[in-house]
Amino acid sequence: MPETRPVYLPPDPLTPERDITHHHFRPGEHVVILKGAAGGELWGDAMKVVADSWHTPTDEDGWRLLDPNGGDRSYITAHPRYLVHLSKRCPECLMHQKALREYLVKRLGDDDEAVDCSWYSLTALNQLVHVADARPGR
Ligand SMILES: [Zn+2]
Numbered sequence: 001m002p003e004t005r006p007v008y009l010p011p012d013p014l015t016p017e018r019d020i021t022h023h024h025f026r027p028g029e030h031v032v033i034l035k036g037a038a039g040g041e042l043w044g045d046a047m048k049v050v051a052d053s054w055h056t057p058t059d060e061d062g063w064r065l066l067d068p069n070g071g072d073r074s075y076i077t078a079h080p081r082y083l084v085h086l087s088k089r090c091p092e093c094l095m096h097q098k099a100l101r102e103y104l105v106k107r108l109g110d111d112d113e114a115v116d117c118s119w120y121s122l123t124a125l126n127q128l129v130h131v132a133d134a135r136p137g138r
Pocket residue numbers: 024084085090091092093094
């Protein structure tokens with residue numbers, strides 16, 4: 001899809017600051033990895049928590065996730081602080097979403113077009129890495 005309009009991509013100062021433990025999540029739960037905004041709302045990839053998995057980029061406990069739209073990279077491993085509960089009953093995740101939404105909408109406006117802020121990348125071993133956790137040579 002051609003994209004000629006220059007888009008300012010704000011950094012993500014909020015996710016690296018999250019204090020979310022590994023056991024905040026459980027296998028079978030539905031989560032979202034927030035990657036940007038669309039139409040004044042947060043935008044991201046919905047996934048299902050599958051099992052414990054070591055997150056090598058941070059050397060911490062992570063979660064293996066099933067990405068239903070991931071194609072041949074359907075299973076990825078992510079750090080708990082990248083995940084947000086899709087259920088509206090989790091106050092911690094709701095608070096984070098609210099802060100991130102206010103931060104992003106202020107910077108990106110409420111344009112309908114989805115903007116991926118490019119905060120995440122996937123390693124050759126299907127480990128999802130936030131730009132704040134990416135270290136050269138890993
Ligand atoms: Zn939560």
